[in-house]
Amino acid sequence: MIFQGNRHGHLTQGNELHKEQDSSDDSEDLAKTTKQEAPPSYNLGDPGTSLTKLNLDQPAAHQPPSVDQCVAHLKLLTAFANLREDISTSESLFGLSDSLAEKLTDEDKKDVLPKIREKRWQVYVSRAVDRFGVWWEKCLPSSRMLQQQDLTWDGHFDSITDSGRVINWSPDRFPPLDVLMVLHSFMLNPRAFFEDSIRQGKMDVWATGLPWAQINDCINNSSFDYVVTDEVKSNFEQITGLAWDNLHDAPSARVLCPRGHPIDCPWTDAVLGDPKRPFEQGTGYADRSFTATCAQCNLITNHEILKLQKFRRDLQFLLKDDVPMPGTILSLEGKPEKAPRPGFKRHEMFFPNRLIIAGLKILLIEVTDNTQVGTSTVKDIRDVFDRAIRDVFLVRKANDTIVSGKLFPKEKVAIRRVMSRYWDNWSPFALDLVGAVMRQGTFVEKMANIDWINSPALASTMARLIKKYETFFLIMAKYPDHVAVPTLDVDLAWHTHQLSPRRYYSYSLAKTNIFIDHDDKIEESKLSDAFKWTSRVYQKLTGGQIYSECTCWYCEAIRESHTSTTGRLFSSSDRNAQSALDQLHDNPGVSSDPNKNAHISAHNAVKSDSAATNVAAGVKAAQLQASYQKACRRAKKRGREPPNRDDYMFTYYAWGYPLFYPGIYAPYMAPVVITGDMYPCNPSYISVTQGAAGNCCQGTCSAGVAAGGSCGGSSGACVGGSAGK
Template sequence: MGVSTEKKPQDAPDQSEAMNESSSRRPPSYSALSAEQAPLELPLLHLGPPTSSSTTVTRDQCVAHLKFLAVLADLRDTISSDDGLFGINDAEAERFPDLLNEARARIREKRWAVYTARAVDRYAEWWSIGLPRSRPMATINDLEHISYENIINCDTVVAWNTENLPPLDILMVWHAHSLNPRNFLEDCIRYSKISTWATGFPWEVIDRCINNNTMEYKVSEQAKNQFEQKLNSKWNNLHDQPAKEINCTYCQKVNAVPWTDAYFGDTVANAFKFGNGYADNSFEVKCVGCQHIIDHGRLKVAKFRKDLAATLYEDLPMPGSFINLNGIPDGPTGKINNRAIWYKLFPTRVVQAAGKNLMEFTDGRVGWCENILRLKEQLELKLHDRKILMAVHGFSGSNIHPAEKVHFRRMMSRYWENLGPFSLDLVGAVIRQGTFVDKMDQIDWLHSPTVFNTMDRLIKKYEVFFQIMLDNPRNMAVPTLDVDLAWHTHQLSPSRYYEHSTMSPSISNLHVFIDHDDKVDEGKLSDGFAWTSKMYRRATDGGIYSECTCWYCEATRTPDLYDRWITVGSVSRARTAADRLHDRPDISSDPNKNPHISSHSAVRPTNLYCLAERSGALINLRLQNNYRKAARRAEKRGRQRSDSKSSNNQGDIYPYYMPYAYGYPIMVPYYGPYMMDPSINCDSYASNPGCMNVTTGAAGNCCAGTCGGSAAAGSCAGVGGSGGCMAPAEDPAVL
């Protein structure tokens, strides 16, 4: 690879304004220009950092991001439609003539799931070998040192060029990793990759490798050879090793296991659920040496044991201990009663105190701990052991502080639904970004002659949105699709994003690193969007947040009794502006062609499949009333109702809807922007990317004693991140 570091320049280069004549004369458009795409004509993009520290992102960076997303969309289409890839054949769908489209979609999804699992495995190797280390790995002593908060200050940057960029699949995983800012910061600190964090996504170099006409990512043969020699891997994911090598947890013998056995199963509903490959849901093989079982559960326990050994013998903190509840890597402040460091290191101190017993319990040769559920039960015993708590706290009291509970749940979230070495499951992170990538590809702003004006407009909206997040750290703000593009682009410059987020305290006098949790329940996102729309109207004196004409956006846009703090004039202006959206030529009645609500982060609690239960989270009464009003207005304008083709019940608030999954229409119960992505079939993955298990006693829940007495109070998706798409703290009650 030859990736090196160089001194960071003292002054950022000036960014020139690059914009063609036509874009300055015409109003920005969100609609696609034509069915046939013309060759992409863009001026030279200037992709250096913004010249002002108060600037979030530039329009050229957003355009470069759009190009990269277009390349990812093409990659997914190519891989998923490759008949026979990984032994997964399209002919399997013919066995289900009544569910042909859904079966075809599941087959394509499974190919992409296996490819993504391979990409994450390659990314982990590249992360370890291909990226420079900026310092020795942080120890417990480092976290307790008064200068620890300076660990993110780095004088060097990674010297990216066209000869040392990794393959596209690795860039894709890096992209998704960066879009979980707190997790990415923790991993960069933990594995000493701060120079990578400080440098950010190398837009300028990546942009040079993307062909504007073909949207292909290409590098020189020299760059490919350099990568292959450095990592001992093939440049092309598909040309790499056909099997995954894993160590038996009993005898440590290396086993070459298949990525998938391509077993579809007997029903479409359970497609690929019972596969035995490493990237399959039910992975299980016998060791070629000792004949003991190897499965995902045992591998997760082995991951915990490896981290435990590093804590006991190398003085390294356990995962989840590197940042505080606001996302800040803070050190001691010098105050006598400062307890923040104690809280942050609580899980590390617990496993240190119980270290000998835990090492024995998780020893694969003994076979006592076969999965994370058994580990969870053992840790519950430790949290109720007065001797251990006395060793941790230094006194006999058995009470655990709320902040300590949150940090303990954060540590455990690193092992639930997560096989890799990182603080989150990166396969799931990539898959959850699929909806966002597809929507940006459908809108196709790149081919609009007003693309730069469109970027200017969405950046202005994003800056208002960002201020809303800063001013309301306890609330969950939800972006529209156009705002999300700017937000994602901002996060891909991690150091600047961190600085912009923490440069001034919030209303509650807290410095908060605003997170982006991409695993949030559908209902919470709906509530959050309604709240964000109100706050945006307030901040912009009646401005329209979502320029979309679907029933949901119209319903949430209609002012109601909850808007009492808005003046009568503002309400009137908001209604007038909303009505005018239908008369604008650049606003389509098709939500796929508008800056619709960004739904890529919607997931579903596994015990809440009942529509009646979910409807309460959609602010049911208000949405019903406003939807009927929006439908009547649409009929008066002569527009077709969104449910007219798919539902004969005109009074049905949740009509059936036909979205497209991997190119095929799949019927789902109702239309709403916060449905879990219909392209995600949870059974196709080793770890579930689209659901949260909140069933009492499930392995993904927090250990008893860390949730105030409720065993189901938290899940793997609700800890360790923000607790909401934008909310900055894992548990607001502890702040």
């Protein structure tokens, strides 16, 4: 995951470091406080603390996560990895047998077998998300939902972060592992989780975060099995009406038809179909082409209709219960801000609510009523907003002014944010949680491969990555106009921090005055440049410490791309980096295997339909090839073996089969374990084509800004810096 955005709500690629920001003062300031030493291996060192002796008391509000919290998080990630392995390899689960590939050619079989396993996991995750919704509603404490009056100038909305009480995670609240996994992924989208906690009256959950002590007690220290008492299981089943075990739950999903009648439908009825695009035509609830017919009224329900039903519910909350629309309550900096005093400037992020009340409510009700005959889509809602913001008189009425009917920049962002909650999401939450869990699965797999949890240097490893995380946060604070990309070790600390939402919020504001989001989707073509920039800045700020402590070909190429022979002669930072790199290569605990080292964390990379994407990919491949060749020449000069580029061409992934990716594959690309064609909403894709679904009203954004919900990202930031002005 990455940080993107600035105080003005715009994203920039950050592939070049501005000269005025590249001052020696910056390097010297941090270098004075940073001990210069060669980075030791993450796999060797002093024996770590026993897993049974973790101190999981919460650190102070403005402190990073503790060593023991990171260890407990690793235990939880290992439990998730084991769960995914068990489910994905369960033969014939959900009717998905490996035998489906028996009649295929050997070449097709190698491609299809991993996808069969992925489909099993995707259906399981879809069931888990549905179960999470029930648990969230019935087992977690609730307070009054946010209302418009709370946002007034004399309200107390700006202090809502102090309103939640820490929950006692007693046995009547503790969830099964699959439900906990969904909560984990939800919290790792901190602004979305914050918004939903506020709107839905769940601030106690936000204030508490994951209960590390209880989670640690439930996970076995050797097998990493998740074990709870019979009382916990019984309480969950009695309160929710669900089985403790996901697989023992109801075999069908229940949805409501447009007239509110319940329909029980299969989770999947997908057949293999085309081996190149398997399971694309399934009509079950977890399938791409979901369709269900109501036995009582004969009306058809599909995912598009469910999105409209979600919008209708939120519209009713606004009109009847005074609850603001999603996407309208947090500032561009991600903070809760009450309305300004009457007579001063208007509350811009709240604009969509005013617009609806001023004149759109009847039109929007009509659009959502048309779901009963299946003639409306989310695009029709977009079109209603599109016409409304062009209506000068309606805009004046909404803003209670006779001066101007022109939208302010933040009002445009607010429109985009509202629409982003519905493009690919029919759940009651701010984002598609199935996609969020699937994307997190790539990070879970990386942590399992690196296997820090079984290292004798576990405690010292966690201490080092926390220190590195603090420097990474400093980079985000110093350069808010750039994209900072973490390495896997930094991302572990970052993830752990976000799982204590209130503390992460306080830390983020104390360091940057922004609630820094953990962006869940970014176009893959931007990641490598941003990673190179981050690596360069880290090296300069630390007086020559290297960022990615990995010797795979990609990390070698990145380091080579921002250093030079001249720099090594005249720059102390480059000389120190070369010395640290030499010691890294001499360390027997460091491997060139990219699956065993902490290099770029890119599990949030997504593909796009941009016509420029293939061109950019070609350019990037050529740049990396040139840097790789330089790294090879330098290795030979120093008597080392050149880095092996084939490391990324043939590798085993979570589904247990080897996959071959010649030439073009690089670790910054979208997760190869996600086969987007089989999902209702592709977790690894955003649309940036002008006018495509996911892009918003004319005059609020350029192509791709709202794709995949990106306009709900950090600081209201937009893909590629294309925010409307």
